[in-house]
Amino acid sequence: MKTKKVAFLGMCIALSMILSFVESQIPPLAAVPGVKMGLPNIVMVFMLYKVGAKETAIVSILRVFLVGILFGTPLSMIYSLAGATLSLIGMILLKKTNLFAHVTVSVAGGILHNIGQIATACIVMETAQIAYYLPVLFISGTIAGILIGLTAAMILKRLDKMKL
Amino acid sequence: MKKRDIILIASILAIAIALFLIVELTKEEGAGVTVKVDGVKIAEYSLSANGTYPLNGGTNILVIENGKAYLTDANCPDKLCVHQGKISMTGETITCLPNKLTVTVFGTEQSVDLVS
Numbered sequence: 479m480k481t482k483k484v485a486f487l488g489m490c491i492a493l494s495m496i497l498s499f500v501e502s503q504i505p506p507l508a509a510v511p512g513v514k515m516g517l518p519n520i521v522m523v524f525m526l527y528k529v530g531a532k533e534t535a536i537v538s539i540l541r542v543f544l545v546g547i548l549f550g551t552p553l554s555m556i557y558s559l560a561g562a563t564l565s566l567i568g569m570i571l572l573k574k575t576n577l578f579a580h581v582t583v584s585v586a587g588g589i590l591h592n593i594g595q596i597a598t599a600c601i602v603m604e605t606a607q608i609a610y611y612l613p614v615l616f617i618s619g620t621i622a623g624i625l626i627g628l629t630a631a632m633i634l635k636r637l638d639k640m641k642l
Numbered sequence: 643m644k645k646r647d648i649i650l651i652a653s654i655l656a657i658a659i660a661l662f663l664i665v666e667l668t669k670e671e672g673a674g675v676t677v678k679v680d681g682v683k684i685a686e687y688s689l690s691a692n693g694t695y696p697l698n699g700g701t702n703i704l705v706i707e708n709g710k711a712y713l714t715d716a717n718c719p720d721k722l723c724v725h726q727g728k729i730s731m732t733g734e735t736i737t738c739l740p741n742k743l744t745v746t747v748f749g750t751e752q753s754v755d756l757v758s
Binding site for chain 1: 644646647650651654655657658659661662665678680681682720722725726733734735737739740742743744746
């Protein structure tokens with residue numbers, strides 16, 4: 479791995495951690511657990527197109543662990559990990575089809591993140607009642623996904639000439 | 643952004659709104675609330691009697707007032723469960739993720755064994 483790439487991936491982890499922190503400082507947007515913007519996903523969508531699936535997966539999982547250790551609890555880490563993993567798998571597969579734009583890949587990532595977290599919450603709390611939040615999360619996840627996808631597309635366009 | 647993107651996103655939104663409407667339209671006035679911690683039912687309270695109940699050894703405070711249930715305090719920093727507001731229709735749930743606690747409204751068909 480080239481030094482430049484190592485440095486770049488390190489910067490991506492740092493950036494996604496900062497975005498996680500910024501997001502944790504924003505008061506809850508709605509009274510439903512899991513409604514959030516998903517700012518770190520800007521980095522993931524960007525990396526998916528600019529660097530590659532493997533690197534994106536590594537950075538995403540490392541971010542979950544680092545943010546969990548710094549600002550979270552073991553429980554919050556499990557929720558994040560489930561959401562991030564499902565979201566990653568969905569985004570990588572959808573991107574591989576080459577049929578959809580950044581926005582759609584990002585929307586899929588957002589919604590799958592919510593599904594992963596709710597599924598984990600159902601398992602942890604041993605109740606299916608929380609699935610009650612899913613419709614609201616689908617709507618918020620779609621809106622957030624569109625905004626994140628548009629942002630990532632804009633960044634990709636501006637950094638088009640950047641080489642790794 | 644191509645046509646198929648718009649179709650896919652629009653259909654996801656349509657499914658979400660349909661699910662939301664199904665949940666909203668099928669709910670009815672509840673009879674009481676069930677409190678679960680870690681999936682285990684710890685208490686049941688009737689919605690027809692007013693009262694204040696500390697839950698789970700005092701981590702969350704449940705208030706029942708005029709047929710509606712809500713949490714007034716929690717020992718977690720973000721207090722999402724308090725912000726979730728009042729519930730009174732069957733299926734509505736207040737969730738506290740840090741304490742693994744849920745408060746769910748049940749309907750009249752369920753047996754009510756009152757603790758209060």
